Amino acid sequence: MDSLDTDLHRDVIEQVRMIHYRLLTAQNRQKSYEDRRVRDSVFIEGDHVWLRVAYKLALPPSLSAVHPVFHVSMLQKYIPDESHVISLDFMEEGHDMTYEEDPIAILDTQQGKLRTKENASLKVQWKHRSVGEAIWET
The missing domain is CATH 1.20.5 (Single alpha-helices involved in coiled-coils or other helix-helix interfaces)
Incomplete structure (x- = not known):
């Protein structure tokens, strides 16, 4: 070389x-x-958690087929709060575990314009919900 x-x-x-x-x-x-x-998340049995993604599950009446395990990346720590509890006493569930809410009042209206299309929105208060939980519907 x-x-x-x-x-x-x-x-x-x-x-x-x-x-x-x-x-x-x-x-x-x-x-x-x-x-x-x-950060490492540590959960112990009995902890409450929030799911980051909500799933719509078709549950049988017995609920025996529900698998209670979710991937840990879908969970985050939750501190129980009584204001988060929704009373299910008023709901009339169908055989497929669904229910319908009825509107009881229109609280406000507004007109919106998207390019050339106009659309009206109504602020609706639903049965068994407070005024603060009213939502805008098209």
Whole structure:
């Protein structure tokens, strides 16, 4: 080998080392960002949790077919609050576990315009719901 080959070989090895060093630096930086963002969640039996995504389940009357396990990424800690409890006494459930709510009052109206289309919205108070729980319906 002559000196030109040796110098070229040495330059290639140095470039590979530099690439390797820069990759490790980038990986460490990404790991530190992720470590700051991710926290270990610990749940024990009896804890209340919120589901991040709500599922509409078709439940049989006996509820025996419900699998109570959700992926931990779907759960977050929940502190019980009496204001979150919805009384189910007033609901008349159908055989398929659904119910219908009836509107009892129109509290407000508004006209909206989306490009060339006009649409009216009504603020509706539903039976067994407070005025604060009224929602806008088209």
